[in-house]
Amino acid sequence: MTSFEEAKTEETVTCLHLTFYHPGQEEKMMFRCLNFCKREKVRADDTAKFGRDSSVCRYNLMDTRVSRIQFSLQFYRKLHTSECGFEIKNLSKKTKLTVNQTELGHLNKIDLPWKCIICFGDYQILAEIQEGESTDYFETHLHMAEAPILQERCLPCLPSLQPIPENGISPSLFLPQGKSPTEIDENEL
16 A cells, blocks of 8 residues: 555635725724734634634734723534534623624623624624534635725624615505515516
């Protein structure tokens, strides 16, 4: 047998892609301590903390309005399955964290959906999980958005944002309660 044949099988690694946006990022440079566009390995038993305190947080946001420890992400394997996921916990006593439509107060935590928007203050973070097999570590891959994520992407987490017709008048204003507009193909008329 050759060394190639005897080599261990490579595992795919779960990667958490995080795209950051803040309206003042150009002037305030609050993301200057983040390592963008390079994957970073994180041990599975480490908690990835985000916040202002560099002695505690792995990912530093240089902004006095951010809590010392804003939130954490914990990698875990789901019970009775080989599937892995992330749990997000709000560690800020002053600022609520929103994951899609779910508002988290201090010490509240939920499973991170495979694609979601995390918001606190003026910060918007698009989180996307790329599944892998390794249970020893995961990777983070940070990106910076040039435009607001909430306007750029149309996720199901934002049902309050409804399209406005070209005439500027919402049909829901004229519909009886409980009725919704139906779409008709122009060939059916």
